[in-house]
Amino acid sequence: MTPSLCYLSMLYVSLITYVKIQARANKKYWGGSIPWISARYFTDEHTIKGSEPITEEGLNNSSSKIAPKNSTILITRVSVGKFAIADKDYAINQDLTALVLKKSNINNQYLWLISEIVAERIQKNATGIGVVGVTRDFVIKQEIPLPDLETQTQIVAQIEKEQALVNANKELITLFEQKIKDKIASVWGEDSTAKEEIPA
Incomplete structure (x- = not known):
């Protein structure tokens, strides 16, 4: 059965707005306990690695909301084309857009997987001079395949x-590569010894 298509706007409460902290030199805004992220913390495996700490004052003096744990975060400006699922609550910068589930008919992990489709569309449709990106209106108008919850879970x-x-397999390859290197080193060592024993 072909899954139905659903607009993102039907699945989410809203697109979380960003944190823009103007005064980086202001120590009152930085060094707190709230993790703040930008595109630089997105990995190629669609995870978030690292963050910068900001304070409550820094958060409150910005046009911000928190992207909650398990929300999907897309890079919609500058380094477009990446996405990640939030492993905890994050404050996000102006290049990111977080999606928060409105309905219970979609699995968070399924959304994270299917977001690759949306990220590719963002990358293909990003426009601008100097700073490229898409609007948040563009994001919520995207359609994604939406099978029933059981099928999502199976996927x-x-x-x-x-x-x-x-x-x-990656671990196995690494292990064998190391064994090959060790064997080559061992053989090279034996050859070197043999050469030294050959009389002039």
Whole structure:
């Protein structure tokens, strides 16, 4: 059965607005306990690695909301084309847009996986001189395939299983590469000794 299509605007409460902290030199705004992220903290594996700490005062003196844990965060300006699922609450900068679920008919992990489609569209449609990007209106008008929850769960489970296999193979490849290097080093050492023993 072909899954139905659904506009993002039907699934989300809103697109979370960004944190823009003007005075980086203002120590009152930085060094607190609230993790703040920009595009630089997005990995190629669609995760978030690292953050900068801001204070409550820094948060309150910005046009901000917090992107909550399990929300999907898209890069919609400058370094477009990446996305990640929030592993905890984050304050986000002006290049990011967070999506917060409105309905319970979508699995957070499924949304994270399907967001690759949206991220690719953002990358293809980003416009601008100097600073490229898309509007938040563009984001909420995107359609995504939306099967029933059971199917979503099955898709997530299958992909996680395949990813675990890929990760295991990566570890195996690394192990064998090291063994090959060790063997080459060992053989080279033996050859060197043999050459030294050959009489002139």
